[in-house]
Amino acid sequence: MKLNIIQSCLLLxxxxxxxxCEYDNFEEPKSTLTGRIVYEGEPLGVRNQGVQxxxxxxxxDLFQKIPVYVSQDGTFSxxxxxxxxxxxxxxxxxxxxxxxxxxxxxxxxxxxxxxxVDPYFTLNxxxxxxxxxxxxxxxxxxxxxxxxxxxxxxxxxxxxTSLTDIVRNEGLGRFFDGQVxxxxxxxxxxxxxxxxxxxxxLFVRVGVKTLGVEELLYSQVDNVSIN
Amino acid sequence: xxxxxLTITLAVVAGLLMSSCESDWLDREPPNILLDDQVWNDAGSxxxxxxxxxxxxxxxxxxxxGWVDFAAYDEATWSGYTGNDYLxxxxxxxxxxxxxxxxxxxxDINLSIDKLNTFxxxxxxxxxxxxxxxxxxxxxxxxxxxxxMGGVPIITEELIYDFSGDPTYLQxxxxxxxxxxxxxxxxxxxxxxxxxxxxxxSRANRFVALAVVSRAALYAGSIAKYNNLMPSPxxxxxxxxxxxxxxxxxxxxxxxxxxxxILQEGGYALYxxxxxxxxxxxxxxxxxxxxxxxxxVQDYLASADKRxxxxxxxxxxxxxxxxxxxxxxxxxxxxxxxxxxLDGSSGELRTRTADGSDYIYYDNVExxxxxxxxxxxxxxxxxxxxxxxxxxxxxAGVMEWNGSGYDMIEFADQQPDLGxxxxxxxxxxxxxxxxxxxxxxxNTGFYLRKYVDDTPGSSTRGNLSEVWWVRFRLGEIxxxxxxxxxxLGESGEALGYVNTLRxxxxxxxxxxxxxxxAQIRHERRVELAFEDHVVWDYKRWRVAxxxxxxSTDNPESMAYSLYPYRVIRPGDPRDGKYVFVKEVxxxxxxxxxxxxxxxxxxxxxxxxxxxxKIVRNPFH
Numbered sequence: 123m124k125l126n127i128i129q130s131c132l133l134l135x136x137x138x139x140x141x142x143c144e145y146d147n148f149e150e151p152k153s154t155l156t157g158r159i160v161y162e163g164e165p166l167g168v169r170n171q172g173v174q175x176x177x178x179x180x181x182x183d184l185f186q187k188i189p190v191y192v193s194q195d196g197t198f199s200x201x202x203x204x205x206x207x208x209x210x211x212x213x214x215x216x217x218x219x220x221x222x223x224x225x226x227x228x229x230x231x232x233x234x235x236x237x238x239v240d241p242y243f244t245l246n247x248x249x250x251x252x253x254x255x256x257x258x259x260x261x262x263x264x265x266x267x268x269x270x271x272x273x274x275x276x277x278x279x280x281x282x283t284s285l286t287d288i289v290r291n292e293g294l295g296r297f298f299d300g301q302v303x304x305x306x307x308x309x310x311x312x313x314x315x316x317x318x319x320x321x322x323x324l325f326v327r328v329g330v331k332t333l334g335v336e337e338l339l340y341s342q343v344d345n346v347s348i349n
Numbered sequence: 350x351x352x353x354x355l356t357i358t359l360a361v362v363a364g365l366l367m368s369s370c371e372s373d374w375l376d377r378e379p380p381n382i383l384l385d386d387q388v389w390n391d392a393g394s395x396x397x398x399x400x401x402x403x404x405x406x407x408x409x410x411x412x413x414x415g416w417v418d419f420a421a422y423d424e425a426t427w428s429g430y431t432g433n434d435y436l437x438x439x440x441x442x443x444x445x446x447x448x449x450x451x452x453x454x455x456x457d458i459n460l461s462i463d464k465l466n467t468f469x470x471x472x473x474x475x476x477x478x479x480x481x482x483x484x485x486x487x488x489x490x491x492x493x494x495x496x497x498m499g500g501v502p503i504i505t506e507e508l509i510y511d512f513s514g515d516p517t518y519l520q521x522x523x524x525x526x527x528x529x530x531x532x533x534x535x536x537x538x539x540x541x542x543x544x545x546x547x548x549x550x551s552r553a554n555r556f557v558a559l560a561v562v563s564r565a566a567l568y569a570g571s572i573a574k575y576n577n578l579m580p581s582p583x584x585x586x587x588x589x590x591x592x593x594x595x596x597x598x599x600x601x602x603x604x605x606x607x608x609x610x611i612l613q614e615g616g617y618a619l620y621x622x623x624x625x626x627x628x629x630x631x632x633x634x635x636x637x638x639x640x641x642x643x644x645x646v647q648d649y650l651a652s653a654d655k656r657x658x659x660x661x662x663x664x665x666x667x668x669x670x671x672x673x674x675x676x677x678x679x680x681x682x683x684x685x686x687x688x689x690x691l692d693g694s695s696g697e698l699r700t701r702t703a704d705g706s707d708y709i710y711y712d713n714v715e716x717x718x719x720x721x722x723x724x725x726x727x728x729x730x731x732x733x734x735x736x737x738x739x740x741x742x743x744x745a746g747v748m749e750w751n752g753s754g755y756d757m758i759e760f761a762d763q764q765p766d767l768g769x770x771x772x773x774x775x776x777x778x779x780x781x782x783x784x785x786x787x788x789x790x791x792n793t794g795f796y797l798r799k800y801v802d803d804t805p806g807s808s809t810r811g812n813l814s815e816v817w818w819v820r821f822r823l824g825e826i827x828x829x830x831x832x833x834x835x836x837l838g839e840s841g842e843a844l845g846y847v848n849t850l851r852x853x854x855x856x857x858x859x860x861x862x863x864x865x866x867a868q869i870r871h872e873r874r875v876e877l878a879f880e881d882h883v884v885w886d887y888k889r890w891r892v893a894x895x896x897x898x899x900s901t902d903n904p905e906s907m908a909y910s911l912y913p914y915r916v917i918r919p920g921d922p923r924d925g926k927y928v929f930v931k932e933v934x935x936x937x938x939x940x941x942x943x944x945x946x947x948x949x950x951x952x953x954x955x956x957x958x959x960x961x962k963i964v965r966n967p968f969h
Binding site: 171184185186187212213214215272274288289291292294333334335336 | 440901942944957958967
């Protein structure tokens with residue numbers, strides 16, 4: 123063997139390159155897991171970026187959760203490799219009862235699932251009416267699902283964008299116990315703040331706060347046109 | 350291979366020769382590493398080890414690390430380098446934000462205690478003193494852990510792996526939050542008799558240990574009380590977070606007794622060396638000469654090249670001595686208005702007439718701040734206040750009368766904006782700003798004074814600053830005592846402590862005739878601003894999620910600014926006077942948002958992977 127030093131170095135580098143090509147190039151995940159958070163088949167509205175689900179996959183050295191954020195209409199989606207996953211709800215994270223059982227998901231190609239939860243309250247989809255161009259009149263019913271929970275308040279939010287919730291809004295009306303009672307149809311008036319006047323449309327949404335629970339339950343965002 | 354026989358023979362001979370020269374060639378002492386029995390038998394080296402540990406003590410916001418986060422709470426916003434504007438725009442606080450899991454430091458301390466016990470032949474009392482000091486540091490580190498994470502495993506000895514392939518015997522579950530607080534307090538009590546260190550303020554002595562008890566027991570007491578007053582208390586089934594309500598009074602009593610001992614026996618006194626009360630409050634924190642108030646500091650010394658950049662980064666714009674940085678942390682109006690007027694009225698600044706129809710006109714830009722709590726001057730540079738003997742004059746623009754209303758003019762035609770002159774020959778925008786968009790100039794209308802060094806040259810990159818970081822001072826002990834006393838129903842005693850502090854701030858003797866919990870908390874805010882208290886106070890009172898609710902409707906979640914303008918109205922008595930406009934800080938975009946899951950920080954998944962006995966904190 124008569125290889126000079128340069129040649130052997132080159133050969134070595136080439137060898138590493140070839141080897142690393144094979145190891146580094148993973149295929150990207152191709153399967154999609156989509157789903158909805160539902161109660162009795164109806165999707166629940168939540169705060170965008172507020173509620174997180176976790177996916178766990180056993181069998182690997184490093185055990186890391188895959189966080190999946192639920193968007194405000196109650197849907198979520200994740201790009202994943204095929205395999206067996208466990209989907210869990212984080213304790214105290216959503217406007218529903220804690221659920222310690224995880225959901226087994228055998229992913230093989232794309233799949234759609236419904237995650238059934240037990241909310242503290244639900245909301246009948248509200249209807250809105252504009253009075254005198256300045257008042258949003260919302261009619262809805264808050265339903266008590268969990269008898270032990272207390273309704274803290276009900277909010278009507280107004281915003282310029284469809285991302286409207288307790289954190290992102292341009293104006294709100296807050297109604298405490300007595301003004302909105304679970305089980306009784308309620309009609310509430312909210313005055314449109316000055317800086318939202320003169321617009322042709324408004325995004326409106328109702329949120330229900332359970333005492334001691336961080337996240338609210340929301341209706342779907344409605345685009346209400348004015349005039 | 351072409352080695353001649355001769356070469357081989359020579360090598361062998363040389364080898365033989367050398368080994369015979371020095372028989373213990375392989376057993377020599379290393380010339381560059383200190384061995385255990387050298388370190389642990391020499392008081393100087395042990396002090397060096399201690400010094401390393403003191404320097405590694407965790408702090409969330411201090412002069413050396415993490416101070417940019419002062420801008421993430423309701424004391425200041427960020428006006429420095431625009432790349433750090435995320436501090437003004439945190440949509441939420443991350444669950445891992447206050448996370449700490451420094452078992453490296455705890456292991457190092459445990460190891461040091463072991464070594465002192467096994468290797469050291471120092472006199473018994475000297476060894477006991479070093480061990481006491483190490484136990485002090487360890488307990489303090491555990492306090493830093495428990496206030497962030499809740500209960501953590503209490504490890505007090507070196508854990509050694511036996512290479513059997515089964516590490517489970519090294520995996521300890523979390524102790525309860527209550528156990529960790531009890532550990533901190535009992536360790537402090539155990540070491541007090543042997544801690545020594547006399548009147549040192551940079552090393553722990555008996556009163557520093559008492560000060561830690563004063564603070565830690567107060568935290569534990571308020572968690573016990575206020576967590577259980579929440580609609581649904583934050584807890585874990587194993588007690589890893591949450592303390593039973595019944596324990597509250599015991600902790601408050603411990604805290605109060607520790608505070609009383611410091612006040613009565615410590616020989617400390619509130620700093621009162623300067624008749625100018627505002628300067629006096631500033632000096633109470635930064636002055637290193639005959640400062641009777643500080644109990645424990647992290648000291649800096651230029652001659653030992655231990656200096657920090659805090660002043661370079663935060664000095665007021667027009668007082669800066671270097672060509673970059675300055676003005677990073679700028680206090681907000683929310684804090685400024687919390688400083689009351691000396692007549693006891695609310696601190697809200699009067700910018701508009703009572704009916705809101707017109708501005709209130711001031712002759713000088715600083716007049717609006719007249720007769721305020723002296724701690725305002727000592728903490729914050731407001732428009733017109735002096736720093737390093739020079740007035741920090743602030744003017745955002747002019748208000749020119751157009752016959753029916755004011756035109757607000759802020760931007761100059763010529764560049765730069767700062768120091769520009771308006772067409773009438775007067776100042777348009779002053780050298781110190783405020784400015785809506787430029788970096789390194791106040792965005793809020795205020796600059797920071799507390800901890801900013803007034804020594805000439807200290808804001809240059811060549812010199813830097815040697816102002817110390819105060820970990821504990823007597824002012825806090827007064828407030829701890831007041832709060833604990835009040836929680837125990839001793840409101841008379843609490844009132845005395847609060848009045849003493851207020852008297853130093855310029856209020857008359859016995860300025861309050863009765864005190865409420867809200868007033869005590871308010872005193873903490875104005876006295877201890879920028880001393881790494883606000884987050885921990887809000888957390889232990891369980892009010893952080895209400896103060897920082899993430900809603901633009903909640904004034905406490907928002908940050909406000911105050912911009913002064915010069916009035917141009919020729920021929921009118923109001924010409925040349927100053928008016929003020931309050932608004933949301935221009936560079937502040939996202940309201941502060943603290944979630945219930947922020948009360949305890951996230952424990953990393955890598956930690957749980959390595960030790961499955963660790964349970965996760967609530968909401969994570």
